[in-house]
Amino acid sequence: MPLISRPIVDPAEYEEFGCHPFTDSPATPDKVARNVFIRRQVADFNVTMADGKIILFWGFKDPDVSGGDREWPSKLIRVKQGQVVHCEMKPAKNTHTIHWHGIEPSPYNDGVGHTSFEVKSAYTYQWMPHQAGTYLYHCHKNTVLHFEMGMYGVLIVDPVGTGTGANPKLAYDPRPGDSADGIQPGAPYAAESILVFDDIDPRWHTMDHNLGMCGDDVGLDRFEPKYFVISGVPNNKTQTDAKTAIKAKVGTNVLVRLANASYSRVGVKLPVDAWVVEIDGRPLRYNPDLGSYSKPYKISANTEIELATAQRYALWIPNIAAGSHSITGTFRHWVTNKMHPGGQAIAKIIAQ
Amino acid sequence: MTVLSRRQLLRYGASAVAFASATTTLSSFVFASDDEVTSGDPEPGVGGGDVEVDLTIQDVDYELIDGSTVFMYAFCINGAPPRIPGPVLRVREGRDLTVRLTNLSAHAHGFQVPGMSGSAIDTIAPGASATIEFTVGKPGTYFYLDPMFSPVNRVLGLHGALVVEPDDDSASSGAKMPYNPADATAAIQALFASFGASSRFPGNRWNESREKIWIFNQIDARWCQRAANGEIDAVAASEFANDFRPRYFTLNGLCGIDACHDKDTCPTGRIGEPLLLRCLNAGLACHSPHIHGNHVFMLSESKGASGVISYNSNVIERDVWRMESGTIQDCLLPFTAPPDVPPGAWPPKQEKFPLRYPMHCHNEISQTAAGGSYPMGLVTDWHIDGL
Numbered sequence: 063m064p065l066i067s068r069p070i071v072d073p074a075e076y077e078e079f080g081c082h083p084f085t086d087s088p089a090t091p092d093k094v095a096r097n098v099f100i101r102r103q104v105a106d107f108n109v110t111m112a113d114g115k116i117i118l119f120w121g122f123k124d125p126d127v128s129g130g131d132r133e134w135p136s137k138l139i140r141v142k143q144g145q146v147v148h149c150e151m152k153p154a155k156n157t158h159t160i161h162w163h164g165i166e167p168s169p170y171n172d173g174v175g176h177t178s179f180e181v182k183s184a185y186t187y188q189w190m191p192h193q194a195g196t197y198l199y200h201c202h203k204n205t206v207l208h209f210e211m212g213m214y215g216v217l218i219v220d221p222v223g224t225g226t227g228a229n230p231k232l233a234y235d236p237r238p239g240d241s242a243d244g245i246q247p248g249a250p251y252a253a254e255s256i257l258v259f260d261d262i263d264p265r266w267h268t269m270d271h272n273l274g275m276c277g278d279d280v281g282l283d284r285f286e287p288k289y290f291v292i293s294g295v296p297n298n299k300t301q302t303d304a305k306t307a308i309k310a311k312v313g314t315n316v317l318v319r320l321a322n323a324s325y326s327r328v329g330v331k332l333p334v335d336a337w338v339v340e341i342d343g344r345p346l347r348y349n350p351d352l353g354s355y356s357k358p359y360k361i362s363a364n365t366e367i368e369l370a371t372a373q374r375y376a377l378w379i380p381n382i383a384a385g386s387h388s389i390t391g392t393f394r395h396w397v398t399n400k401m402h403p404g405g406q407a408i409a410k411i412i413a414q
Numbered sequence: 415m416t417v418l419s420r421r422q423l424l425r426y427g428a429s430a431v432a433f434a435s436a437t438t439t440l441s442s443f444v445f446a447s448d449d450e451v452t453s454g455d456p457e458p459g460v461g462g463g464d465v466e467v468d469l470t471i472q473d474v475d476y477e478l479i480d481g482s483t484v485f486m487y488a489f490c491i492n493g494a495p496p497r498i499p500g501p502v503l504r505v506r507e508g509r510d511l512t513v514r515l516t517n518l519s520a521h522a523h524g525f526q527v528p529g530m531s532g533s534a535i536d537t538i539a540p541g542a543s544a545t546i547e548f549t550v551g552k553p554g555t556y557f558y559l560d561p562m563f564s565p566v567n568r569v570l571g572l573h574g575a576l577v578v579e580p581d582d583d584s585a586s587s588g589a590k591m592p593y594n595p596a597d598a599t600a601a602i603q604a605l606f607a608s609f610g611a612s613s614r615f616p617g618n619r620w621n622e623s624r625e626k627i628w629i630f631n632q633i634d635a636r637w638c639q640r641a642a643n644g645e646i647d648a649v650a651a652s653e654f655a656n657d658f659r660p661r662y663f664t665l666n667g668l669c670g671i672d673a674c675h676d677k678d679t680c681p682t683g684r685i686g687e688p689l690l691l692r693c694l695n696a697g698l699a700c701h702s703p704h705i706h707g708n709h710v711f712m713l714s715e716s717k718g719a720s721g722v723i724s725y726n727s728n729v730i731e732r733d734v735w736r737m738e739s740g741t742i743q744d745c746l747l748p749f750t751a752p753p754d755v756p757p758g759a760w761p762p763k764q765e766k767f768p769l770r771y772p773m774h775c776h777n778e779i780s781q782t783a784a785g786g787s788y789p790m791g792l793v794t795d796w797h798i799d800g801l
Binding site for chain 1: 423439466472473474476477478479480483485486488493495498512524555559567587596600602605607608612613614615655656658659660661667668669670672674675676698699700702704706707708711728729730731732734735736737750753754755756757759760762763764765767770771772776777778779781782784785786787788789790795
């Protein structure tokens, strides 16, 4: 029987690509003056699951805020479009990185070991978001484990402009010549729901930092989630916790930012009509002269939209009606597409 | 058992000489890259350009990233070594494709191009040959595959890309496109017209040399063994969807560093050289490809068994796109300067070209091999070589 062989590769290169990535603590190249300075350090977190079990997570803490190290997922980062951001990251022990997911800086500031380096003692990341929208930040070392261990947070880039009257905030700055049929330009809103869906396999949360990097079979092909959370809130509390059950004033507009940080296909259903106004940090609008070729689209009430892992969607609900509106997330297996046992989590918008 | 289409019988009956003169034979194929077969006819609209392909199906041992081998099925062009995925086939819109298929596998197989009528050969017994001729459909990206016990034989290696190129590849603006103007939506035409002609896309127009094909797949050695044992039948196929537990995740048949080094996989180029990515998921798992450095524009899609291409009227930019089992999506990597570098830091002085960025599936389970070995899974790089 013919043999199809894999290509020949330099063993040293193979080793550095996988088992022993390049580590460094360089000065930031091409450094410019900053508008925003953030610090992040790596820390452990104990989080109580729906059945009362306490599970170990890893994440980033903000050493500048007292109590900032008690927040998991990692603390929200919120900056304005056009600001030069410097983030000093100290891994404390072992190596880690921060990848600014959806932000596209130079490779040194992209946080990927095999295309640049993993941070040994300290590095200051530099980037300047050019487009308002919904992003994530997460560790990109041994990502299969570190992302599951919870090393992520939400990154929101706000526009420069503001809304008016009852809807004082904008999802993004409208530009001259934009068309965005069906919505008010910039998707002005009053209340905001930020929902990050995650699933947890407790077996993975007992693993060592470098496990599975050097050829051992440690079972990282088997992912059997037992717990389901939204923004770190276990799914028995998501309908009451203020993080996931937000309040809105009847008649105002609500922006729902969705992100999938799980290893499942996540279907999301709302009981009201909503418009998709931004995906992956890019507003949906048509303006060929300025490089935009998309348009907002309506998701009718009780129609599911599906988020692949690491996708973000911003849904805009204009003129919200009174009531308690459930946002239902369903977690399905990435191969079989069957719902995981217990794989549902419900958030709420309470409009009064 | 030999299967001939009615059309082909008619054609042979009409004139063998005329058939030969209007057809590109195997000897005149242009090997555009080491795994590609294309028609020798370079000019649209001048007739000719029909393509004949001799494909064989073989049982092979396939070496994985960790040095282990598994049983798989592979396509090959006669005389050339077998490949997984099979060689890329290129045919111009409206031309006839003749596939002469020889089954050298110990097991029965079939052939089909989903989305093209008259392209199916139901069964070819071990040792037998069959021929099918059909007219290729609308421009875009298709699978050719073995539909037997779908999707088992496809996942076990019998898949490749068929690219249909447009006869008329120019938008009203004169910009080249991978589709013809009658099919391309206003948004697609506007995007291609913007390259080299707008503030966002300084540089060049797109041209057909700027293209990569990314075929995703997954491997479960237990199912490879079942195939080697001759255990794939309708009963096994009914168990496949719930029993498939992949432990290797491939891009163009390669894992991790091998895909990063593969010139047919890793896009390279300068700022202002937009590149078309034809993405196909031959496997069963739903992938979440995530690209760093630039977002991509989603152009067209075909889903599952129908193979019918829809051209997007809403051209959305994404950094993660969802690739369900059997899905094909064309997207456009614009090769702009990474947009979130502060203007004062661009062009980079201390950081050097090439700027390297990864593309990987963000369902990170796919970044492993045999239960570990991150990141020896579904990943490649792309390089910005310079301004």
